[in-house]
Amino acid sequence: MVTVAAKILRPVIRHGKSGQAAHTAWPPAVVWIPAVLVVIAVLLPVFYLVLRSLGAGGEIWELLFRVRTLQILGRTVGLVVAVTAVSLVLTLPLAWLTTRTDLPLRQMWAILTPLPLVIPSYVAGFTIVSALGPRGMLQQLLSGPFGLERLPEIYGFPGALLAITMVSYPYLLVALQTSLRGIDPCMEEASRSLGHGPWATFRRVTLPQLRPAIAAGSLLVGLYTLRDFGAVSLLRYETFTWAIYLQYQTSFDRMVAAGLSLVLVALAIVILIAEARTRGRARYHRSAAGVKHSPILVHLGKWRWPALIFCSFVVLLTLVLPMSLLVFWATRGIASGESLGLAWAPVFNSAYVSALAAIIIAIAALPIAILAVRHSGTASRLMERATYIGFALPGIVIALALVFFAANYATPIYQTLGVLLFAYLILFLPQAVGSTQSSLLQVNPRTEEAARSLGRTSWQAILTITLPLARPGILAGAALVFLTTMKELPATLLLSPTGFKTLATLVWSATSEAFFAQAAVPALLLVLISSIPMAFIVFRERGNAI
Amino acid sequence: MPKRFLALVGLLVTLAIVGGACAPAAPTPAPSPAPAAPSATTQTLTVYSGRSEALVKPIIDQFSKATGVKVNVRYAGTSEMAATILEEGKNSPADVFFAQDPGGIGAVVNMLAPLPESITSKVLPQFRPADSRWVGISGRARVLAYNTAKLQESDLPDDIWDLTDPKWKGRIGWAPTNASFQAMVTAMRKLWGEDKTRQWLAGIQANSAKVYSNNTAQVDAVSKGEIDVAMPNHYYLYSFLRDKGNSFPVRNYYVRGGGPGAVILVAGAGILETSQNKETAQKFLEFLLSPTGQQYFASQTFEYPVVPGIITHPLLKPLPEIKSPEISMADMADLKGTLSLLRESGIVP
C-alpha cells in the first residue's frame, strides 16, 4: 500500500515490490527518542546563533542588507554552483570509466580517484598557490621554454574553485560509483535490445537513475563549499564563511557573525530543498527476485587513451601534486637540518579522537537513519534534513556555540573530550546518516518483521537483524567521519582539553608562521593515516560490485 | 554475537570518553575547569595564548622552571581566543590572556582586572593603556618591505601617504584583514583624521594594491616579484632570512618621515577578573617583563622590548631611531571606528 505521504516525499531506493512502502505505524520508542535527542543536540548551534543575533539589535539588519553582504552572498552561491557543476562534470565520466568500462588498470583508478578526500583544504589551497600562483611551479616551468612571464590570475574565484573541487569531488564520486554499481544492468540491456546504443542508453536510462546519487553527492559538495575556510582564505575569495571568520578576527563582533551565520543556515536550507527537488518523485527499486549479474564492461577501444589521460590528469592534480609538495617540503626541511620535533602524542591523539568520533557518530546516526527509512514521514524527513545544518556551518561557529553552552551550563565537562566529540557530532553527523541510510534501504523490511514474528522486540530486531545487515553502510559512514575528523581544526583548537595536540593543530601552529617542513611532516602523516579508512571505503565498494 | 559486540563497543566508548579526558590521550591533564576550591597558593596557571606556540612556549617553559608554577597553555588565534573568553563569560578557566595585538585584548578589556603599579610601571608609557588593565609585552614596527632587485631604500617614499602616488600603481600589496594593518589604520585616523585616512585607503585601492591574507604571504610575494612593496610588520622578514639566507631579496624600510606608517604595535597581556590565581598570574606578567623575558623577545623573536634598558637584536633598527608617532594605547584600541571605515570603503566585509 503506497500512502499519499510516501508519494509526496523524497523517493528512495526500495527493496522489494511496490507493496512494501512506507510504514505509517508509530516508530518504536527506542528509535524515536534517541533520534529526537540527537536532532536537538545538532540544532544547538542554531539556537545559539538566534540567541546571539537577537542581542545585536537594529545594527544587524543594516549590516545584513548592505550591498556588500549581498555581493558576498552572490559570490558564495556562485562558488557553490560552480564547484558542484565542475565536480559533476568531472565525476560522471570518472565514475563511469571506473565502474563500467574496460579502462586499463580500472581497479587502481577506482581506488586512487576518491583518495583526495583525505587532503585538508588548507593543503589543497597551498598546493594551488605553489603550483599555479605567480612564480609558482607551472609558471617557472613555462617561463624557460616559452618565456611566459605571467599566468592568468589564480587568486580569487578560479583558485578557490579548483582547491575546493579538489577536496570535495570525492563525495560525489563515491556516491556515483556506488549507485552505478547498484543499478540493475538489466535496465541497460533492455534499452540496448530496444535499439538504443551505449551513449543513448547512458543518457536515457542510466543517468536518470543516477539522479538520487547526483543529488545526494552534490548536497555534500555544496554544503562543504559553504563551510570551507582553509581554501577560500588562502586563495582570497570572499565567501560567507570567510566573512564570518573575519567578523571574529577583525571586529570581535559575535552578534554580526551570528547574523551572517544565520544567513548561511538559510542558504543551507535552500540547498537542502533544491536537493530534495532534484531527486525527483519517482521511487527507484530493484525487485527482490532475479539474479543480479555483473554488467558487461564497455569496450573503450581507441578511446582508451583519452580516458587514461583524463584519469591520470585528475589523479596527478588532486593527489600526486599535493602529496609531492608535502614530501618536497618535508625532505627540504630535513635536509636543511630543521628539527621536526614530532612527538607521537599528536599522532595518537588524532587517531584516538577520530576513532571515538567515528564510533559515536555512527551510533548517533542509526536512529535517524532508521526513522527516515522505515518510518518515512514529514517529521522523520525533517529530522534527517536537520542533521545537515551543522555540516554547512563553519567550524568556528559550532565551536563558539559549544564554548558558550559548555562553559556556562556544563562547566564540569568544559574543555574535555566530551564536548569536543559533541562538536564533531554536530559537524559530521550527516556523512554517517547518509551512508547508513543507503545501506538500510537495501535491507528488506520483511526480514525485520520475520524477527518480530519470531518473538523478538523491535529493539532486538534492530540489534540482531537490521544492524548486521546494514553494517557495510554504517562502517563506511564511520570511516568517512574518521577522516574528516582527522582534518578538523577550529573546533579542535577551541574545545579540546588544554594541551591536547593533534596532527591538525600541529599543522596549524606551523603554518601560522610559514608553511615549511614543520607543517609538512604532520600533514603527510595526517593524510597517510586518513588513507586507511578511505581505502576501506573504496574496497568495500569494490566488494559490492559483484 | 552482534549484540555482545555492540555492548562491547558501548562500554569502550563510555570508558574512552570518561577516561580520555585525562589519561592517556592528553599529555597534560585537563585543567580544573572552574576552580571550585580556590586557594591563593595554587601553583598552576591557565594561559590563553593568541601568540603562536613557536614564539612563546620557550619563555613560558622558562617561567615554569624558574618558579615551579605549572602553566597550562591553550593556543589559538588571538581573535578566536578573545571570542572564546567572551563566550565563557564569568566561567572562563583562563587566568591570563596573552594577545597578539591591542585590538584582540581590547575586545575583552571589560573582563580584565586592573594591574598593580608594580607591573605597569615597568613598561614604557607608550606601550601600555591608561586604564592599566593590560600591558604591552613586546613591540613590532610597521615597515615597508621592498624587493631589493627592483628598488633601493632611497626610491621609497618619506611618508606612507605617498604610496597613493600613481607611480606605485600595480606595484604594492597589503593584508587589510590583518590586525596589525588595521592597527596602523587606527593610528592614521588618530593622526590624520577620518577624511585623510579615507582618502589614503581610496588611493591605495586606486593603485590596485594586491590583497594578501597575511603578512607572511605579503613578504613572500615581494620576494617573488609579484609586487614591489608590501606593508607588513618588521619581523616577518627575519624568519625568511633565517630559512632562505641573506640572498632573500627583501629588506625592511622604516618610513623615514615617521607618521602612522612608522607606528610601533604591541602584543599585550592581561589578567582576567574572574581568575582565582591572580597572584601567580601577576608573577607571570612580571616574568615576561623581567630582563630575562624581554631579552628573549628581543633576541629570539626579533621583536622590540617594551621596558627600558634591553639590547635589541643587531639586525633590527634600534627603537630610538624609529620615528614612531606618539599615540595612546587607548586610542589604538578603537578598532570599531577603523572597521566601519574599512567596511565603508569596501575593503573588508
Next chain:
Amino acid sequence: MSKIAVRCTDLTKMFGHTPAVQGINLELEEGNSLALLGPSGCGKTTLLRLIAGFEIPDRGSIAVGEEIVSGPGVFVPPEKRRVGIVFQDYALFPHLNVADNIAYGLPRSANRKARVEEMLSLVGMKNFQYRMPHQLSGGEQQRVAIARALAPEPKVLLLDEPFSNLDADLRTRIRVDVKGILTASKATVIFVTHDQEEAFFMGDRVGVINKGRLEQIDLPENVFHRPSTPFVAQFVGTADFLTGEVNNKIIATEIGHLPITEELPKGTKVTVIIRPDFIDIQPAADGTGIVVERVFQGTNYLYRVRLPSGATVQSEQHHNYLYPVDTRVAIKMIPGHSTTYFVDRTGKEV
C-alpha cells in the same frame, strides 16, 4: 516453407574455464515458439544473452533472420539486432511511466503514439498508461515488459523465466494471457524456464539443456515419451531407472520382461526407464517389493517400492487403493508403453 528466424551453430561460451554453453546447434522458424528447459545454472539464460548480444560467444555463430549477428569476426551490438528481451524481473525503467516505457524503443515518428496504443490494448493495459512501474503489480509489470519488447517488432522475442516472479495461482492465469498475447502478435519466441509444465504449455518445441549442452530439441510429446538421454528422461516427468540385460528382443529386468523392437546382441547391459504409470502393484504375501513411501497426490497415491536389489520404482495408484508402508506387494508391468532404454557404456551414467 517458413523462414528461419534464429539459427545457432556450434555456439560455445566459456566463463573462465567453465563452459556455460557448449556446442549448441538450434534452428527456430518464424512464428514458432521454443521453450528452453533445464535446471538452474544449466546455461539456458546465457544462451538467451548470447542471442540478444549481451555476451560474446567463444565459438560458433548466431544468425537472426538472414543476418549473422555473432560469429568469427562479426559482432552486431544488441541495439542493432532487433531481438527483444523480457527480463526475469522485467527491468522496467523506474523513471518512466507505462506509456513511456513502451515508447522507449520506438523511433520518433507520427505513428509512435499509435503503436503504443496498439501495444497497450494488446496487453490490456490501456487504463494504466500513466502509472509508474512501482505502482503496478507483478503481472501488470510483466505485461508492460512484453509490450515494451514487442513494440519495435523484433525478429525474435526472448523471455527469461517470465513467470518465476509471480504467485503460483497467478502464474497459470497469466500464462494463458501471455500465450494469447504472443500468439496474437505472431511473434517468434524463445523462452527459458525450469518448469516442464510451462515449457509444454508455451513451446511449440521444447529444448532440454543440461550443463551447457542441448540434450534434446523436439516436440513436447517426444521429449516426454522418447527422451534421448537419461537426463532428459529424469528431468522431464518422473522416472526410475532399472538395469536389464538383452535377451532375444526383450529386456530382462527384476520386475519382468520388456519388449524391444531393435536387434541387440544378447547379453547387452541396458538401463530401462520406468515411469510411475508403467507398473501396477498389488498386496501379496510373496511379493518381491516392499512399500517404502506413500505420497498423496489428490486423485492418486504415488507409491515408492523397494525391490530385492535395493533399487526403487514408483507406481501411481488410484486413491481408492490405500496400502500402508511396509506392505509387501507384487509388481506387474502395464503393457502398451513403449520401452525406452539406454545401452550402458560406462555403467555409471545413471
